[in-house]
Amino acid sequence: MSLLSILIAPLVALVLQHAPAAPVMPQGQVKPPVAGQPAAKPAPAGPASAEPAQEGVLDKLQEQVEHVEESIEEHEPGEHAEHGKPSPSQIFQTLFKHLEPHAVAAVWFGGSKGVGFVKPYPVDAAGRPLHLEHDEPVGFQSGSELNRYYASGMGGGWGLLIYNINTVQWMAAAALLVVLLLVTRSARRQAGQAPRGNAYHVLESIVLYVRDDMVYPVMGKDVGDRFVPLFLTQFFFILFMNLFGLMNLGHYGGTATANWAVTAGLALTTLLFIHVSGIREHGFFHHWKNFIPHGLPVFLIPLIILVEIIGMLVKPIALTIRLAANLTAGHLVVLSFFGLIFLFGSYAIGVPVLGMSIAIYCLELFVCFVQAYIFTYLSIIFVGASVHPEH
Amino acid sequence: MDMNVGLVGLGAGIGAGLAIIGGGGGISRLAAAAMEAIARQPEAAGDIKGTTIITAAFIEGVTLFAVVVCLLLALNTAH
Numbered sequence: 001m002s003l004l005s006i007l008i009a010p011l012v013a014l015v016l017q018h019a020p021a022a023p024v025m026p027q028g029q030v031k032p033p034v035a036g037q038p039a040a041k042p043a044p045a046g047p048a049s050a051e052p053a054q055e056g057v058l059d060k061l062q063e064q065v066e067h068v069e070e071s072i073e074e075h076e077p078g079e080h081a082e083h084g085k086p087s088p089s090q091i092f093q094t095l096f097k098h099l100e101p102h103a104v105a106a107v108w109f110g111g112s113k114g115v116g117f118v119k120p121y122p123v124d125a126a127g128r129p130l131h132l133e134h135d136e137p138v139g140f141q142s143g144s145e146l147n148r149y150y151a152s153g154m155g156g157g158w159g160l161l162i163y164n165i166n167t168v169q170w171m172a173a174a175a176l177l178v179v180l181l182l183v184t185r186s187a188r189r190q191a192g193q194a195p196r197g198n199a200y201h202v203l204e205s206i207v208l209y210v211r212d213d214m215v216y217p218v219m220g221k222d223v224g225d226r227f228v229p230l231f232l233t234q235f236f237f238i239l240f241m242n243l244f245g246l247m248n249l250g251h252y253g254g255t256a257t258a259n260w261a262v263t264a265g266l267a268l269t270t271l272l273f274i275h276v277s278g279i280r281e282h283g284f285f286h287h288w289k290n291f292i293p294h295g296l297p298v299f300l301i302p303l304i305i306l307v308e309i310i311g312m313l314v315k316p317i318a319l320t321i322r323l324a325a326n327l328t329a330g331h332l333v334v335l336s337f338f339g340l341i342f343l344f345g346s347y348a349i350g351v352p353v354l355g356m357s358i359a360i361y362c363l364e365l366f367v368c369f370v371q372a373y374i375f376t377y378l379s380i381i382f383v384g385a386s387v388h389p390e391h
Numbered sequence: 392m393d394m395n396v397g398l399v400g401l402g403a404g405i406g407a408g409l410a411i412i413g414g415g416g417g418i419s420r421l422a423a424a425a426m427e428a429i430a431r432q433p434e435a436a437g438d439i440k441g442t443t444i445i446t447a448a449f450i451e452g453v454t455l456f457a458v459v460v461c462l463l464l465a466l467n468t469a470h
Contacts, residue, residue: 089400093466096466213441318452321452321455321456321459322448322452322455322456324459325452325455325456325458325459326448326451326452326455329455329458332462370444370448371448373444373445374445374448374449374452377445
């Protein structure tokens, strides 16, 4: 069942990420910064306007050019005139685009070639990408765009976009398998002796913490033993995704858990665990009857049912938003500090910005662990409440 | 039109500020209670530290719900 949880969460995320407009996606129009002519340079007074008829047009243009050159020489790179400076909202909207998921691959099913990879961005006749941003091609914004673009050329069929959040989830799952299998295999080979090795000890301390201080206090030892692998998987999966978001994995990287679709997938697996474990423990009808406490006046039961159903739905939503917002907020703050460099337009601001960014980055590292812990601990409490209702 | 766009931005900013008043005040009270409890009973420091972290994360989660609403306002309006 724990392996199933690794499979279910990315599949649900795959479905949810195609929903329109993730919450933290800036949709506003970005106006291109006003370039070119300096704004409102006063007309050269004095000799030029005194004799307009005698000086030719070329001379007037020559004077304007000299004025522009003087203005460029007067100002140092840091304090240029107002005309070229992007507005704060443009700076931050451009920076926050890094938090949006981007397509890294596309799979096409059907059509003339069966199943195969296609380019996830539109290309011109020579095969070069149509839209480029920082030398990276800008991909299709939705699956329907992909389908519209390729359907005629491939003779029908249907395509699926693979985003960076998908690849990060697969990398986290692969890291889970590799790390856990390798470390436990080397420990098992030293059977009979105390296990050695730093990786083993780090992993053991975290695993024992999850088992002894998270699962057993809530569920007890006998019930908890059945659920420990499940919550260990969930904890390490979320932890690895959070940590991969702090690393630079290039085009295929990003913070998967900062996207609400991914965290909603994880929260829906928790909801699944709650009901499946409750039904396995108590039977189908008794599990639903456990929502209503004993000894309640009959006329209150419809209200209690409504309140319990709302509570049951709100808990995964809270899990989703808590994890996604915590991970996004850290990145937003770091990106905002970088935006200060563009706002001031000087190099001197770089040193304090670097210091502040590193401080917030360390806080983000702490938040990664705490949020994985909170998500898993709340899942343990909810599943424990469904297996052992204390009414 | 410009007035409306400006008001949306103002609302988002003021909302985020108000949210942090509530969140910061709540976590401060939690921290104060935790310090006092550790001072009274130093051997319970481990338990108290664990509970403090969890409760602080809950309060921060609620604060971030408000921040997400403000971000939705601020970033999804055409500037």
